[in-house]
Amino acid sequence: MREAKKFFFHTEEMTVGYDGKPLIKDIRIELDRGEILTLIGPNGAGKSTILKSITRQIRLLGGCVWLDGQQMHQMAGKEIARRMAVVLTERIRPELMTCEDVVATGRYPYTGNLGILSAEDHAKVFSALETVHAVDLAERDFNAVSDGQRQRILLARAICQEPELIVLDEPTSFLDVRHKLEFLEILKRMVRERHVAVIMSLHELDLAQKISDQVLCLKGDHIERHGTPEDIFTSDYICSLYDIASGSYNAAFGCVELPSAKGTPEVFVIAGGGTGIPVYRRLQREGIPFITGVLQENDIDYLAACDLAAEVIKERAFEPVSRETYALALERLRQCREVLCPLRTFGPMNRRNEQLLQEAGRLGLRRG
Amino acid sequence: MKQQTPLTSQETQALQPRQKPQIPCASQTPQEGRYGRKTLRYGLSFAALSVFLLILFVWNVNSGSVNLSVREIFEILTQRRGDETAVNIVWQIRLPRILAAVILGGALSVSGFLLQTFFHNPIAGPFVLGISSGAKLVVALSMIFLLGRGTVAGPAVMVLAAFFGSMISMGFVLAVSRKVRQMSMLVICGVMISYICSAVTDFVVTFADDSNIINLHNWSLGSFSGTTWSNVAVMAAIVFAAVLLTFLLSKPIGAYQLGEDYARNLGVNVRLFRVCLILLSSVLSACVTAFAGPISFVGIAVPHLVKNIWRTSKPILIVPACFLGGAVFCLFCDLIARTVFAPTELSISSVTAIFGAPVVILIMIQKRKTV
Numbered sequence: 001m002r003e004a005k006k007f008f009f010h011t012e013e014m015t016v017g018y019d020g021k022p023l024i025k026d027i028r029i030e031l032d033r034g035e036i037l038t039l040i041g042p043n044g045a046g047k048s049t050i051l052k053s054i055t056r057q058i059r060l061l062g063g064c065v066w067l068d069g070q071q072m073h074q075m076a077g078k079e080i081a082r083r084m085a086v087v088l089t090e091r092i093r094p095e096l097m098t099c100e101d102v103v104a105t106g107r108y109p110y111t112g113n114l115g116i117l118s119a120e121d122h123a124k125v126f127s128a129l130e131t132v133h134a135v136d137l138a139e140r141d142f143n144a145v146s147d148g149q150r151q152r153i154l155l156a157r158a159i160c161q162e163p164e165l166i167v168l169d170e171p172t173s174f175l176d177v178r179h180k181l182e183f184l185e186i187l188k189r190m191v192r193e194r195h196v197a198v199i200m201s202l203h204e205l206d207l208a209q210k211i212s213d214q215v216l217c218l219k220g221d222h223i224e225r226h227g228t229p230e231d232i233f234t235s236d237y238i239c240s241l242y243d244i245a246s247g248s249y250n251a252a253f254g255c256v257e258l259p260s261a262k263g264t265p266e267v268f269v270i271a272g273g274g275t276g277i278p279v280y281r282r283l284q285r286e287g288i289p290f291i292t293g294v295l296q297e298n299d300i301d302y303l304a305a306c307d308l309a310a311e312v313i314k315e316r317a318f319e320p321v322s323r324e325t326y327a328l329a330l331e332r333l334r335q336c337r338e339v340l341c342p343l344r345t346f347g348p349m350n351r352r353n354e355q356l357l358q359e360a361g362r363l364g365l366r367r368g
Numbered sequence: 369m370k371q372q373t374p375l376t377s378q379e380t381q382a383l384q385p386r387q388k389p390q391i392p393c394a395s396q397t398p399q400e401g402r403y404g405r406k407t408l409r410y411g412l413s414f415a416a417l418s419v420f421l422l423i424l425f426v427w428n429v430n431s432g433s434v435n436l437s438v439r440e441i442f443e444i445l446t447q448r449r450g451d452e453t454a455v456n457i458v459w460q461i462r463l464p465r466i467l468a469a470v471i472l473g474g475a476l477s478v479s480g481f482l483l484q485t486f487f488h489n490p491i492a493g494p495f496v497l498g499i500s501s502g503a504k505l506v507v508a509l510s511m512i513f514l515l516g517r518g519t520v521a522g523p524a525v526m527v528l529a530a531f532f533g534s535m536i537s538m539g540f541v542l543a544v545s546r547k548v549r550q551m552s553m554l555v556i557c558g559v560m561i562s563y564i565c566s567a568v569t570d571f572v573v574t575f576a577d578d579s580n581i582i583n584l585h586n587w588s589l590g591s592f593s594g595t596t597w598s599n600v601a602v603m604a605a606i607v608f609a610a611v612l613l614t615f616l617l618s619k620p621i622g623a624y625q626l627g628e629d630y631a632r633n634l635g636v637n638v639r640l641f642r643v644c645l646i647l648l649s650s651v652l653s654a655c656v657t658a659f660a661g662p663i664s665f666v667g668i669a670v671p672h673l674v675k676n677i678w679r680t681s682k683p684i685l686i687v688p689a690c691f692l693g694g695a696v697f698c699l700f701c702d703l704i705a706r707t708v709f710a711p712t713e714l715s716i717s718s719v720t721a722i723f724g725a726p727v728v729i730l731i732m733i734q735k736r737k738t739v
Contacts, residue, residue, distance in 0.1 A: 056633075079635075084633070086630070090629065092627045094625050095675065096681040105634065108635065113616070114616075114618055114684055
């Protein structure tokens with residue numbers, strides 16, 4: 001009981017699964033108000049199963065879930081409704097309901113026996129619509145709005161339920177980039193302003209990395225890792241979590257990369273300071289193996305080149321290109337059939353790259 | 369950031385007719401205006417339908433082999449004064465029949481609304497799902513059984529038998545609905561159940577005593593004729609109780625319209641609620657079948673029309689509106705059934721089918737577009 005007070009929401013040895021068959025065991029979640037916990041993991045790892053067990057859509061197979069010092073399965077439905085709201089993945093197609101009507105269903109736990117909304121309820125519906133920038137959608141038929149608008153309306157519905165905990169199952173899955181950002185921005189702001197706890201599942205690793213306070217990684221039948229985004233989003237771990245055999249995950253950029261082109265390098269790219277990335281991507285797209293250099297280890301191009309280039313000629317961070325490194329680069333350059341140089345300016349640190357370029361010109365390898 | 373990003377064409381289109389998105393500070397007034405307009409629409413719809421009901425009521429009292437003036441009707445109804453035959457015709461034949469059409473019509477459409485809510489399916493209804501036919505079969509069996517023993521089935525027995533039959537069909541439909549998700553498949557299964565029940569009923573009727581056949585045959589086609597005051601009393605008690613309960617369930621029905629999972633999150637006891645929906649819709653349709661036989665399409669057409677007239681699906685409005693709408697619809701159809709080929713009477717089901725079935729087709733076409 002003492003421990004139960006410590007966190008706003010926590011689970012003890014929670015076991016979840018369908019039809020009495022345990023899928024994931026010993027789930028331990030500890031979450032305070034104002035925090036966002038994100039579940040990530042491969043498809044079918046059981047993210048939805050965990051969320052459904054928390055929202056009581058499916059029966060818990062073991063352990064217990066505590067909400068604000070109370071065991072959730074002992075709480076009345078109405079009590080839970082006032083504390084926890086959900087945004088689910090299932091598409092709903094209510095008949096002849098305006099967006100405002102859908103949002104207003106969030107007031108259910110607060111209205112009387114016939115569910116008639118008071119002036120105060122109407123005001124809360126309106127303010128929830130304002131929060132998600134959807135006041136102009138109020139009168140539109142819910143089935144006629146776009147996916148992005150639909151998710152915002154469903155979030156408004158959850159907001160107007162005035163919960164302390166919101167559970168969202170892949171809320172951004174069908175949205176385009178702009179609407180993903182908009183949605184998460186609203187969510188983040190709400191967490192800050194209203195001090196709500198959020199548990200959600202996300203497919204987008206880059207977004208999960210940016211929005212979460214805690215990340216829970218599911219794999220197979222257990223929680224593989226649980227920690228801050230900094231602990232989780234390392235290239236090696238993400239690759240092993242998703243079994244990425246071809247391609248890679250770039251932790252610094254929070255993005256995945258296709259595998260680099262294999263084979264004898266044909267092109268040498270003289271780059272630095274971010275000028276190389278578009279060239280690397282084009283070469284990779286065209287399937288041309290390439291070498292790039294000379295890049296200091298703190299160069300942004302270096303971070304990308306490690307995933308994309310067949311070989312990277314590197315120099316230590318903050319150091320000018322040394323004679324030895326230059327010699328190595330020149331040797332590699334001679335073996336290529338073409339040299340590309342997106343770099344336009346040179347300074348003391350990469351003076352030798354300029355020499356490299358001149359050398360390439362002399363050898364008649366230079367293009368672009 | 370929001371203003372800078374270009375809107376998609378869909379969004380631009382949506383914004384155009386409303387000219388300017390509401391500015392937060394000025395939004396209070398249009399919002400109130402909106403509620404005012406809605407309330408007006410709801411009020412007008414109720415008033416219009418009530419006026420229709422009144423007109424149809426008078427028209428129904430008046431039509432038949434004996435013609436009466438409106439004043440005569442008024443006197444007969446209020447003071448039971450006037451020509452004795454006329455008083456008898458109105459009080460013993462026409463009035464119970466009218467009340468039966470009103471009560472049972474309302475019951476049917478409320479029952480349809482409940483089934484549509486339950487299955488999240490706009491073309492669910494007691495007739496297409498085979499629930500009426502199940503009720504018909506059991507009622508026919510018990511009528512014949514009791515007639516064979518020399519007794520006539522009373523209204524209470526009929527309702528019980530019909531309820532039993534409804535529940536059997538409902539059981540089948542529920543079992544099927546666990547397997548199929550498509551709404552059209554569910555309806556096809558319902559129609560099949562309906563055919564099986566009708567076939568067995570016909571079979572039983574064919575082998576019944578001659579004297580029973582005419583009675584049974586009329587009833588099994590559907591008709592409001594021959595309703596007695598005691599029947600009216602029983603059906604009124606059952607139907608009003610069930611409709612009142614349904615009305616009291618408005619709030620969970622509203623939550624359930626968003627789907628089971630959202631309803632559960634809002635604190636609805638979904639299992640109990642589903643049982644309530646099934647029981648109420650079965651009681652209502654059983655009551656109709658017991659007294660008037662199976663009546664087609666009212667349960668689908670009326671809720672659909674009503675929702676579109678009121679332009680909402682809020683149960684707190686739609687439940688009473690369905691009742692009113694069903695009453696008007698059945699009264700109108702009964703008028704046609706009685707008068708168009710007088711003195712021959714049409715079965716009520718053939719008239720409701722003519723007006724109701726096109727609505728069902730319309731719904732299917734509309735849904736095809738959106739799904």
